[in-house]
Amino acid sequence: MSLGFLLRRLLLAIPTLVGVAVIVFVLLRIVPGDPIAMLIGPGATPADIQKLRELYGLDRGLLDQFVLYVGDLIQGDFGVSISLRQDVMELVLGRLPITLELCLAAIVIAILIGGTLAVAGVYWRGRWPEAGVDGVSGFILAIPDFLWALLFILFVVIFAFSGLPISGRLSHEIRFDALTNFYLLESLVRLRFDVFGSVLLHMLLPALSLALPLSAIIARVLKSSLNEAMTQDYVLLARVKGFSRIRIVAREALRNALVPTVTLTGVQFTFLVGGTVLVEKIFSYPGIGNMAIDAVINRDLPLIQGLVLTFAVLFIAVNLLVDMSYAVLNPRMRHG
Amino acid sequence: MSAILDIRDLHLDIVASRRRNHILRGVSLDVRPGEVHGLVGESGAGKTMVGKVVLGIAPPTAQVTGGSVRFDGGEITHMPDRARRSLMGAGLALIPQDPMTSLNPARRIGDQITDVLRLHLGMGAGEAGERALALLRDVHIRNAGRVVRQYPHELSGGMRQRVLIAIAFACRPKLIVADEPTTALDVTVQRQVLRLIKEMQENAGTAILFVTHDLGVVAKICDRVTVLQAGRVLEHGPARRVIEEPEHPYTRALMKATPRYDRPGDLLEPVPPALVDELNAAAAAYDRERAGA
Amino acid sequence: MLEAEDLRLSLPDYSRKPLFGPPPLVDILKGVDVSVMPGEALGIVGESGSGKTTLGRTLVRLYKPTGGRIRLGGRDITDLDEPALRPLRPRFQMIFQDPQSSLNPRRTIREIVAQPLHVYGMITDRAAARRRVDELLERVSLTAAHADRYPHELSGGQRQRVGIARAIALEPTLVVADEIVSGLDVSSQAQILALLRELRADMGLALIFISHDLSVIRTVCDRVMVMLDGQAVESGSCAQIFAEPKHAYTRRLLDAIPLPDVDPDWLRTASIVETGEDLRMNIKGSIALVTGANRGIGEAFVAELLERGVAKIYTAARDPSSLTASEKVVPVKLDVTIPGEVEAAAKQCGDVTLLINNAGCNFNAPLFAEDAMANARTEIEVNYLGTLSMIRAFAPVLEANGGGCIVNMLSIIGRVNLPALGSYSASKAAEYSMTQGVRAQLAGQGTLVVGVMPGTVDTRMTPGGETKPPEVATAALDAVEAGQEDVYPGGMAQGVSQGLAADAKAVEKEFAAYLPE
The missing domain is CATH 3.40.50.720 (NAD(P)-binding Rossmann-like Domain)
Structure with a gap:
């Protein structure tokens, strides 16, 4: 992995971000609906509305608005949220860690479930467990993440599982003066295992909802690339060396089968981040997905812009990570 | 001397989508300790399948329908998986055909040698590492210390085949199946690798079942030869006898069809199609007879 | 017939591309002279990486050389673009190494062989096309029964015959054959080689036969050229080069071929260590x-x-x-x-x-x-x-x-x-x-x-x-x-x-x- 490669990728990210900024700006100006009307409600006078329009710069021409907007962006100023009256940057950065932790947990769960399913399917190739794996992954895949979320809630309510929380992030009985919004990490570092447990428990169902469809995709792709790797000559040689099947799957085939899986997981991760919008809302999870829904309902233009840009940066970062992982997985790509 | 590998009347079919193809039709051959035994034939003769049966890596569609394969005195045809695995390494090993694809691209050369040593000889990491270095020096790889840390794609084809030979000889097996080990190499490299296989084989006293289509290679490295066509043994005997005075018309025809740079091209005679038809008819007659019996 | 002088080809090496700017060039051909007389067969031999395949493809202008000149029947074709080359193409054909991948798997043998006839408008009515294809198939010892099969239904030797039939369909004066027998069994190899000898005699075909195997070259060629690292180290008549090779590399190449003679010294005198490359x-x-x-x-x-x-x-x-x-x-x-x-x-x-x-x-x-x-x-x-x-x-x-x-x-x-x-x-x-x-x-x-x-x-x-x-x-x-x-x-x-x-x-x-x- 050369520094040059990284640099080139980072430079390429700039036009992408500019493009996203332009599209977001244009899209939000052409959709109907007056954000100011949403803001102050039915009793306001036209003068009040006019004052607010001036405050947010909505009274000027589109081009002026755009110049203003880009100028602010470059200075790192995303503006002030119309509905929450706070700095957008602060709002988004404050909530981002919550969603990041949730997504990470979902990825870990997806990899564990998907990986296990794939390896089991390959290990018992041609026998009934393989058919079982295919059936299970097909079923999981057929149900989207938000439906899983609703199903889980239904399940908890019907069977009255009081132990499994279905809303919020941390139990109200626990007092935790957090320094950051990375509760999971921070509680671990500060050895507050009660907090850690509670955060984990609250995270379980939303993370699982997000993880399940992804795990099925991982299972399918990993299984087919594992099966392909198992037909390679070096696998044949490993059999002649006298290694057991499970060891051959794990030591010879797995690493070579990972590249397509990682590529796909990277692409799917971006869908997963998108999925947080609905899933967080369903579980009242206070991340940026939840915030995005509120922002849209309130026609909070600056906040929507800030959130969409944040999502874009996230996607670019994930893709960069995926590309970098190739070099680790595939020794042939290390020079170049 | 009793044979290290004794194949008697081996029959094998490939069963795919309810069709049954006869691949081996009563193959018998024996490999004696310390000899290089050539198994020669054209594609479709079944020579590679014989090697696969011996190593226990025949595809799931292959069914042994008769005969026996005895290795070192014990029957290995229908051996359970676990017992079969314990035979590998120190008993049986393989030098594969294609050095470009037979090493795992994601693992270091050193690890691919030490893993057999640790599995079969119970060596620790340190001891196995030392032994891997010594093995690479045995196969005349210069800079063994650097090569153990490299990945396959960093080595030339000839170097990779040397590594694969080192792996095959790592646990001093009694029998190595060499499956067309030089077919994928350039001629100049082929000669070096053949010499290396011979040297390693003589030093370790290993027997080799050398599967090849190339009568030239047979003439240079084999002690005895078995000629296979359509899954049947046409003739066998000491290499010198089979090469210099072939008994079977098919062997004679193959010799005449092999181009030689030391003879003008008009001396080249293709294998007469009538001969091939005759042999295929004989194979079909054999199948009918066996089905009737 | 065909003449090439000081042929050079450099290709960009993307594996060593710097952060900015163009990738460095690698020289594949470093100044090669080739000449083939009408009806003559020239063998080009070399090991992998010698540039022999690239040379073959450059000679028929599948690649454009970065230096030197190629003349075909007196006409300079070095810088011609594809439209200008098209009317000339029927005169020089190429047969590829792997018939499996050079024949379209979705077309029948008849369609494959007839294709160049249609493309160059040699034949317009269907009956004539049928007759011509049957004729061509017979010429390469295939029967009309093969005509309606697909490539995967044929053996390797038969597929290579189809490749030859397609190449001679337009009655070329020069054919470049690249390793066309290397994947074949001895028996089908000998048949293809015999077929090539016949075709040369009957059609007065000039042949450039590229192979890694000097034994195979000897059976069909009049002259041979030995390539090493993008250059021709030796060339001359077969009789002369096989009897007394001059260049050390040619000798090494000949010595490395295992002739089917029992000779214990052949192995004993081989070099056991790989040549210097690894000690760079x-x-x-x-x-x-x-x-x-x-x-x-x-x-x-x-x-x-x-x-x-x-x-x-x-x-x-x-x-x-x-x-x-x-x-x-x-x-x-x-x-x-x-x-x-x-x-x-x-x-x-x-x-x-x-x-x-x-x-x-x-x-x-x-x-x-x-x-x-x-x-x-x-x-x-x-x-x-x-x-x-x-x-x-x-x-x-x-x-x-x-x-x-x-x-x-x-x-x-x-x-x-x-x-x-x-x-x-x-x-x-x-x-x-x-x-x-x-x-x-x-x-x-x-x-x-x-x-x-x-x-x-x-x-x-x-x-x-x-x-x-x-x-x-x-x-x-x-x-x-x-x-x-x-x-x-x-x-x-x-x-x-x-x-x-x-x-x-x-x-x-x-x-x-x-x-x-």
């Missing part, structure tokens, strides 16, 4: 020691090493006062004939990975000169014993540093006897033998030993010599980086080395006449 060394960042660094070639070595980014150089000379120290240059007092000084140098320079044994002397004086005895002694003392003692002292140093490279400055005179310069010739001949011995012994520890054999070099000892010192240093360091074992810098050295390979006696005779002034 990067000069950038290495630490070098150059003996005789205060004069001619030594100075050139120091300059060239610095140019190539060496980390440190120990410059050794009997009188170090004439050497200038700098950040990277460390002068060392060293007379290679004094054992104590050699040992001390080995201790002082324990980090050396590249040893350049450049110190040497040549008095170039008549045998009856006043100091002849002392001169002879000094020549043997410095050239042979000095170099040997340096290698004995430094081999353990290189081994401790994980291997490296030793460059011995020899002379082409070591390969031929110069009667008038007996002691110098002898000292260089002994040094040459020693270089080979040391090479074999040190290969195992990962050390490359390069022998540099220039002709006369323009230094104080032989002023006005043909080769300039920087050329010698450049050639030697190129060899270090390429893992090449023997180098002959300059036209004279090259000529002599080729002459020696061709006719050693004649070269000796020529040199016998030399007398020093």
Whole structure:
């Protein structure tokens, strides 16, 4: 992995971000609906509305608005949220860690479930467990993440599982003066295992909802690339060396089968981040997905812009990570 | 001397989508300790399948329908998986055909040698590492210390085949199946690798079942030869006898069809199609007879 | 018929592309001349990476050469673009190595063979096309029954016949066949080769037959050209080249072919170690020691090493006062004939990975000169014993540093006897033998030993010599980086080395006449 490669990728990210900024700006100006009307409600006078329009710069021409907007962006100023009256940057950065932790947990769960399913399917190739794996992954895949979320809630309510929380992030009985919004990490570092447990428990169902469809995709792709790797000559040689099947799957085939899986997981991760919008809302999870829904309902233009840009940066970062992982997985790509 | 590998009347079919193809039709051959035994034939003769049966890596569609394969005195045809695995390494090993694809691209050369040593000889990491270095020096790889840390794609084809030979000889097996080990190499490299296989084989006293289509290679490295066509043994005997005075018309025809740079091209005679038809008819007659019996 | 001169092709190497700017070029063809007469069969032989396949494709203008000219029947086709080439294409056809991938799997054999006929408008009505295809299939010993099958239903030999039928459909005058029998069994290979011989005789076809196998080439070709590393090292009639190959590489190639004769010596005399490639060394960042660094070639070595980014150089000379120290240059007092000084140098320079044994002397004086005895002694003392003692002292140093490279400055005179310069010739001949011995012994520890054999070099000892010192240093360091074992810098050295390979006696005779002034 050369520094040059990284640099080139980072430079390429700039036009992408500019493009996203332009599209977001244009899209939000052409959709109907007056954000100011949403803001102050039915009793306001036209003068009040006019004052607010001036405050947010909505009274000027589109081009002026755009110049203003880009100028602010470059200075790192995303503006002030119309509905929450706070700095957008602060709002988004404050909530981002919550969603990041949730997504990470979902990825870990997806990899564990998907990986296990794939390896089991390959290990018992041609026998009934393989058919079982295919059936299970097909079923999981057929149900989207938000439906899983609703199903889980239904399940908890019907069977009255009081132990499994279905809303919020941390139990109200626990007092935790957090320094950051990375509760999971921070509680671990500060050895507050009660907090850690509670955060984990609250995270379980939303993370699982997000993880399940992804795990099925991982299972399918990993299984087919594992099966392909198992037909390679070096696998044949490993059999002649006298290694057991499970060891051959794990030591010879797995690493070579990972590249397509990682590529796909990277692409799917971006869908997963998108999925947080609905899933967080369903579980009242206070991340940026939840915030995005509120922002849209309130026609909070600056906040929507800030959130969409944040999502874009996230996607670019994930893709960069995926590309970098190739070099680790595939020794042939290390020079170049 | 009793044979290290004794194949008697081996029959094998490939069963795919309810069709049954006869691949081996009563193959018998024996490999004696310390000899290089050539198994020669054209594609479709079944020579590679014989090697696969011996190593226990025949595809799931292959069914042994008769005969026996005895290795070192014990029957290995229908051996359970676990017992079969314990035979590998120190008993049986393989030098594969294609050095470009037979090493795992994601693992270091050193690890691919030490893993057999640790599995079969119970060596620790340190001891196995030392032994891997010594093995690479045995196969005349210069800079063994650097090569153990490299990945396959960093080595030339000839170097990779040397590594694969080192792996095959790592646990001093009694029998190595060499499956067309030089077919994928350039001629100049082929000669070096053949010499290396011979040297390693003589030093370790290993027997080799050398599967090849190339009568030239047979003439240079084999002690005895078995000629296979359509899954049947046409003739066998000491290499010198089979090469210099072939008994079977098919062997004679193959010799005449092999181009030689030391003879003008008009001396080249293709294998007469009538001969091939005759042999295929004989194979079909054999199948009918066996089905009737 | 077809003539190509000084054909060159360079392709960009994307695996070494820098951050910005174009990727570096790799030379695939480095100036190849080819000529084929009408009806003649030319074999092109080489190992993988020799450029033979690229050459074949360049000749039929599938690739555009970056240099040189190609003429087809007197017409220059080097720079023609595809539309201009199209009307010419029926005249030169290509058959590819892998019939499996060059035949469209979704078309029947009939469609495949008929396709060029339709494309070039040779045949318009269906019945005529049918007849022509049947005719062509029969020509390559396939039957009409094969015509309606698909490529995957045929054997390898049959598919290759289809490839041939398609290539001759337009009645070309030249066919380029690239490794067309290499994947086939002996029996189908022999049939295809026999078919090619027939077609040549019947159609007066000119053939360029590319193969890695000299035995196969012998069966169909009149002439053969041997390729190595993008260049033709030898070419001539088959009869001549197979009987007495001139170039060492051709001999090596022939010796490597296992003829079906029982011959126990064939294996015993094979080289057991792989050739030098693996011992390549990067000069950038290495630490070098150059003996005789205060004069001619030594100075050139120091300059060239610095140019190539060496980390440190120990410059050794009997009188170090004439050497200038700098950040990277460390002068060392060293007379290679004094054992104590050699040992001390080995201790002082324990980090050396590249040893350049450049110190040497040549008095170039008549045998009856006043100091002849002392001169002879000094020549043997410095050239042979000095170099040997340096290698004995430094081999353990290189081994401790994980291997490296030793460059011995020899002379082409070591390969031929110069009667008038007996002691110098002898000292260089002994040094040459020693270089080979040391090479074999040190290969195992990962050390490359390069022998540099220039002709006369323009230094104080032989002023006005043909080769300039920087050329010698450049050639030697190129060899270090390429893992090449023997180098002959300059036209004279090259000529002599080729002459020696061709006719050693004649070269000796020529040199016998030399007398020093």
